[in-house]
Amino acid sequence: MRFFELSEKKINFYIFLLAFTFAITCMFVAREIIIPNMDWNGIDGHLAGDPQLYHKAAALKAEDMKKNGLLKFELRPDSSGPAGVASLMYLFFDSVVGVVILNALLHALSVLICYLILSNWFLPKYSLIGAMPLLFSPYFMVWFSQINKDSYAIAGALLVIYGSLELIKKATLDSNKHNYLSGVVIISSGAFLTSLVRPYINQIHFVSLLVIFLTPLIFRRVKKWKTFLLSVLLVLFVVRVQSTGATSDQTIDSFKEFIQTPALNANETIVDKCFAKVSSENWRNDFSVGYINEKIKGIVGQRCNIFRLLYTQTNPNTLFSIVDYDILPGSTSEAFAYLPRAVSLGVFAPWPNMWSYIFTKRFSIFYMIAPVEALVLYLGLCFLFYWVFKTKQFLILGPVFMSFSVMGIYGLSTPFVGVLYRYRYSWWMLLIGLGIGAILTVLQKRKIE
Numbered sequence: 001m002r003f004f005e006l007s008e009k010k011i012n013f014y015i016f017l018l019a020f021t022f023a024i025t026c027m028f029v030a031r032e033i034i035i036p037n038m039d040w041n042g043i044d045g046h047l048a049g050d051p052q053l054y055h056k057a058a059a060l061k062a063e064d065m066k067k068n069g070l071l072k073f074e075l076r077p078d079s080s081g082p083a084g085v086a087s088l089m090y091l092f093f094d095s096v097v098g099v100v101i102l103n104a105l106l107h108a109l110s111v112l113i114c115y116l117i118l119s120n121w122f123l124p125k126y127s128l129i130g131a132m133p134l135l136f137s138p139y140f141m142v143w144f145s146q147i148n149k150d151s152y153a154i155a156g157a158l159l160v161i162y163g164s165l166e167l168i169k170k171a172t173l174d175s176n177k178h179n180y181l182s183g184v185v186i187i188s189s190g191a192f193l194t195s196l197v198r199p200y201i202n203q204i205h206f207v208s209l210l211v212i213f214l215t216p217l218i219f220r221r222v223k224k225w226k227t228f229l230l231s232v233l234l235v236l237f238v239v240r241v242q243s244t245g246a247t248s249d250q251t252i253d254s255f256k257e258f259i260q261t262p263a264l265n266a267n268e269t270i271v272d273k274c275f276a277k278v279s280s281e282n283w284r285n286d287f288s289v290g291y292i293n294e295k296i297k298g299i300v301g302q303r304c305n306i307f308r309l310l311y312t313q314t315n316p317n318t319l320f321s322i323v324d325y326d327i328l329p330g331s332t333s334e335a336f337a338y339l340p341r342a343v344s345l346g347v348f349a350p351w352p353n354m355w356s357y358i359f360t361k362r363f364s365i366f367y368m369i370a371p372v373e374a375l376v377l378y379l380g381l382c383f384l385f386y387w388v389f390k391t392k393q394f395l396i397l398g399p400v401f402m403s404f405s406v407m408g409i410y411g412l413s414t415p416f417v418g419v420l421y422r423y424r425y426s427w428w429m430l431l432i433g434l435g436i437g438a439i440l441t442v443l444q445k446r447k448i449e
Contacts, residue, residue: 004124011124012112012115015111015115015128015131016109016112017108019107019111019135020104020105020107020108022135022136023103023104023107023135023141023144024100024104026141026145027141027145028100030045030141030142031045031096031100031145032045034142035047035145045096045145046096046146046147047142047143047146051146051148053083054080054086054146054148055086055096055147057077057078057080057083057087058082058083058084058087058089058090058147059087059090061073061074061077061083061084061087062087062088065087066091070091073087073088081149081152081195081196081197082147082149082152082196083147085152086099099147100145103144103146104144106151106154106193107135107144107151107155109155109159110151110154110155111131111134111135113155113158113159113162114131114158114430114433115127115128115130115131116162117158117161117162117165117399117430117433117434118130118433118437120169120395121395121396121437122437122440126437126440126441127437129436129437130432130433130434130435130436131433133373133376133429133432133433133436134154134429134430140425143422149197149198150197150422150425152193152194152196153193153194153198153201153425153426154425154429155193156189156191156192156193156196156201156426157190157194157205157427158190158430159186159187159189159190159193160186160187160191160194160205160209160239160402161190161398161399161403161430162190163182163183163184163185163188163189163190164183164187164209164212164213164398164402165395165398165399166183166186167180167183167213167231167232167235168212168216168395168398169395170183171224171225172216172221172223173223180227180228180231183231183235184231184234184235184238187209187235187238187239188235188238188239191205191238191239191242192242195242195243199242199243200252202239202240202243203240203243203295204405204406204409205239205406206239206243207405208401208402208405208406209232209235209236209239209402210236211401212401212402213228251298251301251302251305252295252299252301252302253298254301255278255297255298255300255302256294256298258278258279258280258297258301259279259280259281260272260275260276260278260281260282269311270307270310270328271304271307271308271311274304274307274328275304277300277328277330278297278300278301283330283331284331284332285297285332286331287332293332296332297332299335299409300329300335300413302414303412303413303414303415306413306416306419307325307415309322309416310322310325316361316362317357317362317364317367318416318418320354320361321366321416321417322415322416322417323349323415323416324338324341324415335412339412341411342408342411342412343408345411345415345417345420346408346409346410346414346420346424347404347407347408347411347431348374348377348378349374349411349417349420349421350367350370350371350374350417351374354371354417355367355371355374366418366421370417370421373428373432376432376435376436377431377432377435379435379439380432380434380435380436380438380439381431381435383435383438383439383442384396384438386438387438387441399430399434400434402427403427403430404427406424406427407424407427407428410423
């Protein structure tokens with residue numbers, strides 16, 4: 001029997017099982033073989049940087065709970081959600097095995113949800129092919145073996161998008177049964193996973209979901225609008241409640257009344273100039289809504305922090321990946337003027353002029369893989385918009401809009417292509433998957449014709 005002749009539930013189960021088996025195998029290989037044999041400053045399979053910091057915080061919290069009980073549990077010890085979850089794994093498994101299993105489960109869930117999103121519009125075989133880049137990413141398999149934020153962020157983002165599609169589909173069906181509970185639960189679960197690691201993403205999700213849910217209401221496509229509206233209000237409340245709590249929120253909020261301390265020497269750096277622009281003495285809140293002024297100022301201030309890498313890093317790959325350090329907005333309107341370029345950075349970088357880096361400068365795994373993905377994305381979006389134009393399947397623009405929204409904000413706050421790639425990964429992979437589905441569908445239709 002062919003795979004796609006199985007029942008929908010069996011297909012979903014086998015996709016999840018395949019993704020889990022692949023992920024957990026790669027993760028253990030990464031921890032036991034790759035990291036120990038590479039000069040990456042790994043300790044017991046934990047990479048230097050955040051993974052070791054999260055491991056230390058989790059181990060200390062697990063020891064505290066062993067001595068003093070579960071009441072000592074903290075969701076974010078040292079402001080780290082992954083460390084909080086890992087502390088429970090260390091408590092019950094007494095090893096990193098629990099963390100690896102959990103990461104593999106999250107990765108398998110992400111692949112399955114990506115497949116389910118694509119299958120709203122494309123044949124199962126095309127949807128599965130579209131989800132493969134997310135499954136097989138060689139760039140991330142080592143990182144996913146660590147205590148990290150991205151495993152939670154990817155699963156959370158895809159769940160929010162999938163749940164929103166479920167709500168809208170049920171709201172617009174010609175049926176007497178409009179049960180929105182599953183959509184509410186899916187979105188709430190995704191918002192929770194997101195809140196563990198990057199709750200500020202839920203702030204962007206809040207606005208995106210508001211726009212997406214208002215659209216069918218405005219065009220009077222909702223059959224039972226009162227029940228739908230109550231469900232939407234509940235979803236928005238849950239997402240909003242889970243939109244704060246991490247260190248990044250404190251960093252962004254700290255720029256509300258930020259005042260730049262003058263440089264101690266005559267050699268003013270780009271960082272000094274950037275902070276001077278964001279300083280309350282110079283920043284112009286020239287937008288009519290104060291809340292938006294504060295958020296834009298905080299995002300631009302976070303952008304200034306990224307430019308510190310220009311003076312703390314010597315790796316040429318890192319320095320090459322930091323862009324637009326000559327663009328320093330000093331007001332909300334200037335930030336909005338930069339926004340189109342920021343969106344293009346967030347969605348499309350690395351741009352074609354950066355693709356030849358490994359041939360002309362220095363070898364980089366990132367610059368070997370990301371340009372290939374970018375090319376697929378460019379072609380895929382062209383086919384996708386053509387497919388939408390021909391089929392009038394406008395619902396697919398919902399995930400596209402949500403992806404562009406988050407990636408655009410990241411482009412505004414993160415002028416470092418390497419970090420930006422990791423932060424936007426959920427939506428980048430989803431757009432690539434949608435593009436692949438559109439390419440295969442259009443080519444198959446032309447072949448039949």
